[in-house]
Amino acid sequence: MIMLEFTDKTIWTGRLDDEDGTLGLRWHQAIQTKNFSEIAFNSEENIALLGFCSDEGVRRNKGRIGARNAPDQIRKSLANLPFNKENQKQIFDFGNILLVNENLESAREEQIECVSTLLRNNFFPIILGGGHETALGDYLGMTSQFKKIGIINIDAHFDLRIPVENSTSGTPFFEMAQFCQNNDREFHYLCIGIQSNGNTQALFQRAEELEVKTILVDEVHVDLNFVLRQIEDFAVHFDALYLSLDLDVLDGAFAPGVSAPSVNGLTPFQVKSILQKIIETKKVKLFDVVELNPELDQDNHTAKLAAHFIQEFTLR
Numbered sequence: 001m002i003m004l005e006f007t008d009k010t011i012w013t014g015r016l017d018d019e020d021g022t023l024g025l026r027w028h029q030a031i032q033t034k035n036f037s038e039i040a041f042n043s044e045e046n047i048a049l050l051g052f053c054s055d056e057g058v059r060r061n062k063g064r065i066g067a068r069n070a071p072d073q074i075r076k077s078l079a080n081l082p083f084n085k086e087n088q089k090q091i092f093d094f095g096n097i098l099l100v101n102e103n104l105e106s107a108r109e110e111q112i113e114c115v116s117t118l119l120r121n122n123f124f125p126i127i128l129g130g131g132h133e134t135a136l137g138d139y140l141g142m143t144s145q146f147k148k149i150g151i152i153n154i155d156a157h158f159d160l161r162i163p164v165e166n167s168t169s170g171t172p173f174f175e176m177a178q179f180c181q182n183n184d185r186e187f188h189y190l191c192i193g194i195q196s197n198g199n200t201q202a203l204f205q206r207a208e209e210l211e212v213k214t215i216l217v218d219e220v221h222v223d224l225n226f227v228l229r230q231i232e233d234f235a236v237h238f239d240a241l242y243l244s245l246d247l248d249v250l251d252g253a254f255a256p257g258v259s260a261p262s263v264n265g266l267t268p269f270q271v272k273s274i275l276q277k278i279i280e281t282k283k284v285k286l287f288d289v290v291e292l293n294p295e296l297d298q299d300n301h302t303a304k305l306a307a308h309f310i311q312e313f314t315l316r
């Protein structure tokens with residue numbers, strides 16, 4: 001059963017400015033497609049893109065499906081971004097993990113294997129979701145390589161639901177907590193951008209029980225610098241950070257292409273400042289961007305934002 005597919009070559013195409021030589025380079029000219037079977041250890045930390053084409057978790061969570069098509073849409077938005085050979089890391093595209101017969105659990109096994117292979121070979125994985133069910137496989141893949149992991153999720157929602165029948169886009173961080181409990185690990189979860197109207201009392205209570213560090217969206221609006229200092233304080237305790245960005249943390253006016261759009265959400269500048277502060281810690285070992293739904297997007301604004309944020313992680 002084939003669950004891993006190469007990226008369609010026509011996706012990495014775009015404008016050519018040959019008259020400007022290497023100063024006119026764009027992503028579609030710099031990207032290198034790669035196969036897992038030919039992976040070799042990197043002496044320098046290079047970027048690995050990997051898509052997780054799932055919205056099965058969103059469907060199970062009663063959301064609006066479409067996120068399975070997000071990885072290629074994000075690639076299309078990355079394709080025309082400027083690429084600076086001197087100041088940017090090398091970028092390899094490992095293609096997409098696909099779900100067969102809505103089997104999220106099998107695809108996740110493949111994902112865990114891919115993520116740990118990338119980390120073992122000194123790649124920095126940028127995983128293109130998928131709904132937020134993408135997060136669990138990313139984190140579990142990381143646990144094979146790192147012991148003391150801090151989890152940071154920039155999201156309007158805690159995603160701490162208890163799985164009723166199975167895993168959904170609303171359960172990944174609760175499942176991480178369970179994994180930690182069953183495997184003698186500490187669970188440290190910082191959630192930034194939480195909407196008081198986007199999470200029930202039950203979820204706030206579960207966050208408290210699990211000692212989640214919560215930064216409400218209004219706290220970011222009131223004092224961004226204070227939030228940036230809290231990020232610094234959180235990061236010092238860990239060897240590695242797992243960072244997840246759920247695009248629904250952005251205000252729906254900026255990011256309409258998500259299953260559950262926000263009102264009074266963050267601005268692109270606020271999210272970028274938060275990401276830059278987290279990147280500055282030099283502890284992020286994996287980044288995923290999730291919940292883009294291209295079917296609901298307007299003029300690709302949400303996909304462009306995803307690309308804009310990914311660009312930050314490629315700078316040397």
Ligand SMILES: N=CN[C@@H](CCC(=O)O)C(=O)O
Pocket residue numbers: 061062063132157158159161169170198199259260
């Ligand atoms: N990843 C999903 N998170 C939210 C969705 C909320 C909604 O659909 O309104 C959640 O389950 O809480």
Ligand SMILES: [Mn+2]
Pocket residue numbers: 132155157159169246291
């Ligand atoms: Mn989420």
Ligand SMILES: [Mn+2]
Pocket residue numbers: 155156157246248249260
């Ligand atoms: Mn969310």
